[in-house]
Amino acid sequence: MKSPAAMTRRWFGAWVGAAGWLHAFQAPVEFVCPMDKDVRSKTPGKCPRCGMPLEAGVREPVEYQLRVQIEPRSVPVGRAIEIRLELLDRSTRRRASKYELIHEKPFHLFIVSADLEFFIHDHPVPTGDGRFRYRTTLPKPGVYRILADCYPAGATPQLLPAFVTAGGYTKSIGESIASPAADLAPKRGENLQVSLRMDPPAPSPGRKTMLFFTAGPREGLERYLGAWGHLLAMSNDLIDSIHEHPVYGEPGIEIQFNIFFPRPATYRVWVQFQRKGVVNTVAFTIPVRELS
Ligand SMILES: [Zn+2]
Ligand SMILES: [Zn+2]
Known part of the structure; x- marks a missing residue:
């Protein structure tokens, strides 16, 4: 015996399904990367950022x-x-x-x-x-x-x-809880030197921050696990974490990540780039403050 809530969900699901079906005739289906929700395409294919097959529409989250x-x-x-x-x-x-x-x-x-x-x-x-x-x-x-x-x-x-x-x-x-000082100085990895530029230079919560990394020497730079770079940001109170990949499929002079830091905190940001088969992991420390 199904609960009334389950029935409602079912009817609602059918209704949404029908609406989606009608919608399909009115507008082209959008194909979305399940990892990078901002990557959308009118045609099926793979995400240029992470390589995942694009899916038709956005799935309901499961917790x-x-x-x-x-x-x-x-x-x-x-x-x-x-x-x-x-x-x-x-x-x-x-x-x-x-x-x-x-x-x-x-x-x-x-x-x-x-x-x-x-x-x-x-x-x-x-x-x-x-x-x-x-x-x-x-x-x-x-x-x-x-x-x-x-x-x-x-x-x-x-x-x-x-x-x-x-x-x-x-x-x-x-x-x-740690309170690390800001550290934006260039870092030396195993076989790469990595420097960071930010736009805006002083990030604030809830607004897009562009992180531009220059990794050199560029010769021998490779994808690591299918992406040109991996980034993990963690707030100093360990509450917020973000795992991101570069916004463009092929790196330019700089490798760009877009981040929305959720709250005012100090974030440690680890980036990983591979060169000649060697994974380089370096860390920067970025303070994120409310705009005054
Ligand atoms: Zn991994
Ligand atoms: Zn990654």
């Missing part, structure tokens, strides 16, 4: 919860731990079992320490039952932010957070 379990449970530092990850549908509590590939991988994992000094972007291994596992070592006691970036099949792309406390650390998250 998931990220469940993280760590072995050993005490989460020691300085020795191997295994992180187990799964996504649970918030309404059915069912585990997501199939994943679309995004940037060549079914699951992207980020781990950031509360002092914003430690950063991992890596790819857990599927265990075959819809779960993933990742082995790593955490460097010191404290709070760590875990982010899962993935796309359960038939749903919508997810960027889901969790917290982990390591090494018997007892202070709260609130007591662990």
Whole structure:
């Protein structure tokens, strides 16, 4: 027996479906990248930014919860731990079992320490039952932010957070907030020098900020996981995170990312560029303040 709410949803769905069907005859279908919602096309194809197949129309979001379990449970530092990850549908509590590939991988994992000094972007291994596992070592006691970036099949792309406390650390998250100073100076990666220019030069919340990176030498610059660059921004209180890719398919002299910083905070921004098979990860620290 279906609940009245479910029936209403069904009728509403049918109605929206019919409206969409009618709409299809009135206006051309828009094909949208599930990752980059601003990438739209009149014809099917692949997103020039991330390579995902474009979808006809925008899907209704499905909410998931990220469940993280760590072995050993005490989460020691300085020795191997295994992180187990799964996504649970918030309404059915069912585990997501199939994943679309995004940037060549079914699951992207980020781990950031509360002092914003430690950063991992890596790819857990599927265990075959819809779960993933990742082995790593955490460097010191404290709070760590875990982010899962993935796309359960038939749903919508997810960027889901969790917290982990390591090494018997007892202070709260609130007591662990870092207040790093602005740092916009050029950075040296493994085999790349990376500098940053911003427009506007002083970003404010809710407004578009363009980040232009110059990565040199340019010779030997390659795509990394299907994109010319990957960017993760994290607010210093670990609340807001943004994973972005360059706005243009091919990089010019500068590699441009567009970001909307949601709130006033200091953001650490890690960018990753690949040159000659080597992934370079460098970080900048960007204060975002209300316009006065
Ligand atoms: Zn990744
Ligand atoms: Zn990325």
